[in-house]
Amino acid sequence: MxxxxxxxxxxxxxxxxxxxxxxxxxxxxxxxxxxxxxxxxxxxxxxxxxxxxxxxxxxxxSVGELLADVATSRFSGDIVVPDTGSLRGDLERYAYDLAKDLCDPDTLALVRATIGIGGEQGAAACRGERQRQLEAILEREQARGTQPPSLERTTDAVLAPLYYRAVFTNDPLTPDWTHSLVAHLLPD
Amino acid sequence: MxxxxxxxxxxxxxxxxxxxxxxxxxxxxxxxxxxxxxxxxxxxxxxxxxxxxxxxxxxxxSVGELLADVATSRFSGDIVVPDTGSLRGDLERYAYDLAKDLCDPDTLALVRATIGIGGEQGAAACRGERQRQLEAILEREQARGTQPPSLERTTDAVLAPLYYRAVFTNDPLTPDWTHSLVAHLLPD
DNA sequence: CATACATCGCAGCGATCACTGCGTTAGCGA
DNA sequence: TCGCTAACGCAGTGATCGCTGCGATGTATG
Known part of the structure; x- marks a missing residue:
C-alpha cells in the first residue's frame, strides 16, 4: 500500500x-x-x-500526577503575551485575559484540586507560565527604555489579587476591578 | 436558664x-x-x-467536612487584632502575624488540602476571620477620623499577596517583604 | 510483507474504605 | 446519689480501590 x-x-x-x-x-x-x-x-x-x-x-x-499533568497542559501556552505598545496596555490586557481564564469554573476547580493534592508541585503547575509571561512583559518595557516595576512588585499588585480572589473568594473578577489593579501599580 | x-x-x-x-x-x-x-x-x-x-x-x-472543621477552628481567633495606635502600625503588625502564621508548613498544608477538597466552602474556612479582622482595623482608623483605604483595596494590597505567595510559591514571607506591602498601600 | 516494540484491554487479587446495628460508657440534671 | 441521654467502642458487610500478569491490538521499522 x-x-x-x-x-x-x-x-x-x-x-x-x-x-x-x-x-x-x-x-x-x-x-x-x-x-x-x-x-x-x-x-x-x-x-x-x-x-x-x-x-x-x-x-x-496516581491521581496527583494525573492532575499535575492536566494542570500543566492546561496552563501552558494558552495565554499569548500581549503587545499593545505600552506597559499599561500590556498589563491591562494580561490581567483581563488571566481574569477571564480564572473565571471559568472548570479552570478554578482544576486549580483548587491540583493545589490540594499536588501540594508544592501542583501549585507550581498552576502558576504555569504566568510568571514568565509577566516577566516577558516587564522585559519588553525595559527594552523600550523605561524602567518598569520589579517582577515581585508586579506579582504582588496584579497576579496575587487575581489568584486570591478567584481561589479564595466568591467575588467576581470584573474588568473594572482588574483595571484598577493595574492603575494602582502604575499611577500617573 | x-x-x-x-x-x-x-x-x-x-x-x-x-x-x-x-x-x-x-x-x-x-x-x-x-x-x-x-x-x-x-x-x-x-x-x-x-x-x-x-x-x-x-x-x-466526610473528609471534606472534617477538614473544613479543622480549618475553621484553626483560623478563628488565634490572631488578635492589633491596636498600635495608627493604621500603618496595625497593618504592619497584622501582615507580620499573618505571614508568620502562613509560614508554618502545617498551616500551609491545611490550607491547600482544605481548598482542594472543600472547594468553595473550604476556601471560605481558610480565609476565616482574616477579612473581618482587616475590616475591624480599617473601621478603627475611620473612628480615629481618617479615611482609610477601602477593604477591597487593602485586601488586594496586603491579604492577597500574602496568601498567594504562601500557597502558590516557595518564596519566603520575610518581614521586609510584608513591610513593603503595607508601604505600597500607604504611601507618604 | 514481516518482525519488533509499545500500548491497551481483560480478569482477578488482596487491602482498604465508607457505612451500619447494637451494646457500653461517660457526663449532666434532678 | 441516681436516671437519662448523647457519645463512643465493637464487629461486620458490601463496594471500591490500587495494582498485577497475560493476551490482544495497533504502530513503526527493516
Missing part, C-alpha cells in the same frame, strides 16, 4: 492512539472536577474516559 | 469526652497533613487519633 495520502498515525503525534487516550482522560478529569460530586479517583476517571483503569494507572500512576 | 429538654448539650465543655475526641482528631489531621505521605482518610485519621473510625464518620461524615 502506497503511503501517499494515507494518514500517518504515529503514536506520539496528535491523532495517534496514545494521544487520543490522553485527551480523553484529560477531558474526563476536567468534567469530573466540575461535577464536584465525582470522587475523582482513577477508576472513575478511566470509566468516564472510556478506557480501562489499568491504562491510567500505568501512564500516570 | 432555658428549660429546653432536648437542647441539652452535655458534652460541649472543654475537658469533656467529646471535646477530647475532637481535639485528638484535629491533631491527627494536622499531623497527617504534614507527613504528606499519609492518605488522609477517615480510618487513618481515627487510628492516629486513638478513636474508632465510627466516631469520626458519625461526627463529621
Amino acid at each position: 502506497p503511503a501517499t495520502s494515507s494518514a500517518r498515525r504515529t503514536d506520539s503525534r496528535p491523532g495517534g492512539r496514545s494521544a487520543r487516550v490522553r485527551a480523553a482522560v484529560h477531558q474526563a478529569v476536567r468534567e469530573l472536577l466540575t461535577d464536584e460530586a465525582g470522587e475523582l479517583t482513577i477508576p472513575v476517571v478511566a470509566t468516564r474516559a472510556g478506557v480501562h483503569a489499568t491504562t491510567v494507572y500505568r501512564r500516570w500512576g | 432555658p428549660a429546653t429538654s432536648s437542647a441539652r448539650r452535655t458534652d460541649s465543655r472543654p475537658g469533656g469526652r467529646s471535646a477530647r475526641v475532637r481535639a485528638a482528631v484535629h491533631q491527627a489531621v494536622r499531623e497527617l497533613l504534614t507527613d504528606e505521605a499519609g492518605e488522609l482518610t477517615i480510618p487513618v485519621v481515627a487510628t492516629r487519633a486513638g478513636v474508632h473510625a465510627t466516631t469520626v464518620y458519625r461526627r463529621w461524615g
Whole structure:
C-alpha cells in the first residue's frame, strides 16, 4: 500500500492512539472536577474516559500526577503575551485575559484540586507560565527604555489579587476591578 | 436558664469526652497533613487519633467536612487584632502575624488540602476571620477620623499577596517583604 | 510483507474504605 | 446519689480501590 495520502498515525503525534487516550482522560478529569460530586479517583476517571483503569494507572500512576499533568497542559501556552505598545496596555490586557481564564469554573476547580493534592508541585503547575509571561512583559518595557516595576512588585499588585480572589473568594473578577489593579501599580 | 429538654448539650465543655475526641482528631489531621505521605482518610485519621473510625464518620461524615472543621477552628481567633495606635502600625503588625502564621508548613498544608477538597466552602474556612479582622482595623482608623483605604483595596494590597505567595510559591514571607506591602498601600 | 516494540484491554487479587446495628460508657440534671 | 441521654467502642458487610500478569491490538521499522 502506497503511503501517499494515507494518514500517518504515529503514536506520539496528535491523532495517534496514545494521544487520543490522553485527551480523553484529560477531558474526563476536567468534567469530573466540575461535577464536584465525582470522587475523582482513577477508576472513575478511566470509566468516564472510556478506557480501562489499568491504562491510567500505568501512564500516570496516581491521581496527583494525573492532575499535575492536566494542570500543566492546561496552563501552558494558552495565554499569548500581549503587545499593545505600552506597559499599561500590556498589563491591562494580561490581567483581563488571566481574569477571564480564572473565571471559568472548570479552570478554578482544576486549580483548587491540583493545589490540594499536588501540594508544592501542583501549585507550581498552576502558576504555569504566568510568571514568565509577566516577566516577558516587564522585559519588553525595559527594552523600550523605561524602567518598569520589579517582577515581585508586579506579582504582588496584579497576579496575587487575581489568584486570591478567584481561589479564595466568591467575588467576581470584573474588568473594572482588574483595571484598577493595574492603575494602582502604575499611577500617573 | 432555658428549660429546653432536648437542647441539652452535655458534652460541649472543654475537658469533656467529646471535646477530647475532637481535639485528638484535629491533631491527627494536622499531623497527617504534614507527613504528606499519609492518605488522609477517615480510618487513618481515627487510628492516629486513638478513636474508632465510627466516631469520626458519625461526627463529621466526610473528609471534606472534617477538614473544613479543622480549618475553621484553626483560623478563628488565634490572631488578635492589633491596636498600635495608627493604621500603618496595625497593618504592619497584622501582615507580620499573618505571614508568620502562613509560614508554618502545617498551616500551609491545611490550607491547600482544605481548598482542594472543600472547594468553595473550604476556601471560605481558610480565609476565616482574616477579612473581618482587616475590616475591624480599617473601621478603627475611620473612628480615629481618617479615611482609610477601602477593604477591597487593602485586601488586594496586603491579604492577597500574602496568601498567594504562601500557597502558590516557595518564596519566603520575610518581614521586609510584608513591610513593603503595607508601604505600597500607604504611601507618604 | 514481516518482525519488533509499545500500548491497551481483560480478569482477578488482596487491602482498604465508607457505612451500619447494637451494646457500653461517660457526663449532666434532678 | 441516681436516671437519662448523647457519645463512643465493637464487629461486620458490601463496594471500591490500587495494582498485577497475560493476551490482544495497533504502530513503526527493516
